[in-house]
Amino acid sequence: MIIPINTLVLLKRLSKTIKKLVNKKRTTIKDIANVLNISPAAVSKAMHGDSRISAKTIEAVKDVAKKLNYQPNHLASALRKGKSNLVGVIVPKTNSNFFSSVIQNIEEILNKEGYNIIITQSNESFKKECNNIDALLFTQVDGIIASMANETVDLDYYEKIKSYGIPLILFDRGENNLNVDYIGIDDYQSSHLIIEHLVSQGCKRIAHIGGFKHTRIYNNRIRGYVDAIKKHKLPLDDELLFESSLTIEDGREKMSQLLALKNRPDAVYVAGDYAALGALQVLKENNINIPKDIALVGFGNEPFTAMVSPTISSINQHSGEIGRQAALTFLERVKMPTVKQTLNKIILNAELIVRDSSNIN
C-alpha cells in the first residue's frame, strides 16, 4: 500500500534532512531516499532513468536531489562498477603545440562519452614516465593514451599497463613491439614530401638533422630521407646526416658542423622545429642567405615557425586528427574488452607547409 505523502510531511522531512546535512557531510542517495520514504536502490535507479521506476518517482527524486544539492559520489560508483571513467594521458611535454592540441581533442571526444582525462608529462624522462604510469594505474584509470619519452627504450612499464587488461593506445612516439594500437603520421612519406619540395626548388645537396634512430618516428624520417635522396640520385653523404636530440642547442651545434664542411649543403631538413630554429639562428649569425644559399625545412609546425624571420617551412602533423583518432580508438577498445590487443596502426597523411625558409623563386 502506497501511503500518500502530503506536501507538508514532505517539506518537514526535507528541512530535517537539510539540517542534518548542514553540520554533516554531502548529500547521498540515502538522504534522498529518506526524504521520499523509498529505498536507496530506487533512488539510484530513478537517477539512471530505469524503466521499472515510475515517472512520478523519477521526477520526485530528481526534484529532491536538486533541492539537497546532491552530487553523486564518483568513487563509490566507480568502485562498484569496476570502472573509473578516467583515462590517463602521458605526453613528453604539454608546452608544445602539437601535444597540447592532441590533448584538447582527446578531451573533447572523451568528455562527451563521460570520461575525464588525467594529463601527465614525462619531460622526456624515462623515470618520470614510469612514475606517471604507476600513478595512473594507481588511480584506476580505464585506459592510457601515451606518447613515449625520447629516452624510453625499456618497455616493461608499458607491458605492465597491458597486463592490467586496460586499453593502451600510443600516438606519435610509438613502438611496434608493444603490439597495441598506434596513431601517427606517415613519417617516411613526410620525408619524401620534403625532399620532393626541396628538389623542386633546385636544391642538389640536402642534409638531414634527424632524431635518434632508436625512436621509430625518427628512424622512419631518416629512412624516408635516404630513400628519397637515392630516388633523385642526389649525393648521400655521411657528413650530411646527423642524429640529434633535436633541442635548440643541438640544432645550433649540428648546423655549425654543417657550415664547417668544405662542401656545404644547399638545403637542410631538420626533423624537429626547435632544432630547426637553432639551425636558423646559426645561419643568420653567419649571414647565410635563407633560402638562396641554404634552404631550411623543419618538422611539427610549431607556431613559432610562422613567427620567426624568415618563417620556417614545416610539416603539419594534424594533431587534432591524431587526438580524435586516439580517443575513438580507446572508446572502441573499451567496448570490446575481451578482444586481445594487437598491433593496429592508423597512419594519417601529413602536409608540408611551405614558408619563406625554403621558398626560392
Next chain:
Amino acid sequence: MIIPINTLVLLKRLSKTIKKLVNKKRTTIKDIANVLNISPAAVSKAMHGDSRISAKTIEAVKDVAKKLNYQPNHLASALRKGKSNLVGVIVPKTNSNFFSSVIQNIEEILNKEGYNIIITQSNESFKKECNNIDALLFTQVDGIIASMANETVDLDYYEKIKSYGIPLILFDRGENNLNVDYIGIDDYQSSHLIIEHLVSQGCKRIAHIGGFKHTRIYNNRIRGYVDAIKKHKLPLDDELLFESSLTIEDGREKMSQLLALKNRPDAVYVAGDYAALGALQVLKENNINIPKDIALVGFGNEPFTAMVSPTISSINQHSGEIGRQAALTFLERVKMPTVKQTLNKIILNAELIVRDSSNIN
C-alpha cells in the same frame, strides 16, 4: 593457538590463489589474507606498517603481495577514507611555457606527498571552465588549483568549489572577491620596473598595450603603468593606452594604430608576449628601427621572445616558484581543513629580462 604453516602448505595455497586470479580479477587484500590464513584487516594493517602487527606477518604479507602482484585499489581506500588524493588543476592553456612550467612544479611537489594531479584546460572559455570544474568535483578531487580564463567574470562556479569545503587556490589570474589563497607576481611593481628601464634608455613617450581591465592582473599592470608614467612626469595620453585581448592579431592591430598617430611613441610596453610579437611584426614590416625608433617590452618571458629577431625584452614571472607556492599552499590548507579560507595573497617579485628590443646603447 597459532598453527605453524609449513612452506609446502603455503605454496599450495599460493598457487591455488594464483590460479583463481588468472581467470578472475586483480589481487585484493582478501586474496593475500586467504593465502596467509589471516584476516583482511591484518593485511591492510601490515601494508601500512601498523605497530600492532608483528614483523613476521608484515614481511609475509609484503612477500605474498609481491608474488601475487598486488596493487591496492585506490577507489576503495579513497571511498573509505573520504579522500581521493587527487588535485585538480585548471589552466587557460597548457601550451604556454608559463602554465606548463607551473604545472610541472605543482606536480613535483604534490607527487611527493602522494597526490596526483588532473590537468584540465579551459581554452580561455568560461563555459569550458565550468565543465572542467564540474568534472573535477565529480572526480572527488581533494582540492583545486586554478588560473582563471580571460572570459570569466561570473564567480558562481568558483563559489561552488568553496561550498564543497575543499581548498581552492588561485594563481596568476585570480580574483579578490573569492576570498581564497592567491599566488602571483607583483604586476603593479612589474610595470614600474619596465617604465624605469625604458626611461633609463631615454624613452620619453611610452605607450601601453594592456589586457582587459576587468582581469585583475591586467588592471594592476595598467595602474602601475599610469602611476610610473606620472612619477616620471611623462605624457599620459589616452591615445597611448589600449585595452586588448593580447593575441598576436590584436597586438598587430593596436601597434598599427600607434603607428598611425601623428605623435608616435618611442616605446611600447605590451602586457603579453604574444601581442608583443604581433607588435614586433608590424614594426618590422614598417621598417621601424627597434629599439632606436621604438623600443618594445613584452610580458611573460615566453621562450619565443628569445628566439625572434630582435629578441624581445620581457618580464619573467618565476613560473616555477608560483607552482611550488601553489602546491605548498594547498598542502597547508589540506592539513587544517577546519579553518575557513580567507584571502591570502602570496606576491612574488618579477624580474625584467632586458633583450635587444629595448636595449639602446
Next chain:
DNA sequence: ATTGTTTGCTTAAACGATTAAGCAATTTGC
C-alpha cells in the same frame, strides 16, 4: 476464475579497503 505478465518497488549483497572495538595470549611490574 486461473494463470501469466508487467509494473514498481524492496532487500541484501556486493565493490575493496579501512578502522573502531574487542578479545585472547603473552609479557611486565611490583
Next chain:
DNA sequence: GCAAATTGCTTAATCGTTTAAGCAAACAAT
C-alpha cells in the same frame, strides 16, 4: 603470584553506489 599492560590479531561495520533477486500488486490473457 596476581593485576595491569602490551602484543597480535579478529570481528564487524563502514564509505556510497549499484544490481541481482525477489515480492507484492495490478493488469492482461485465456
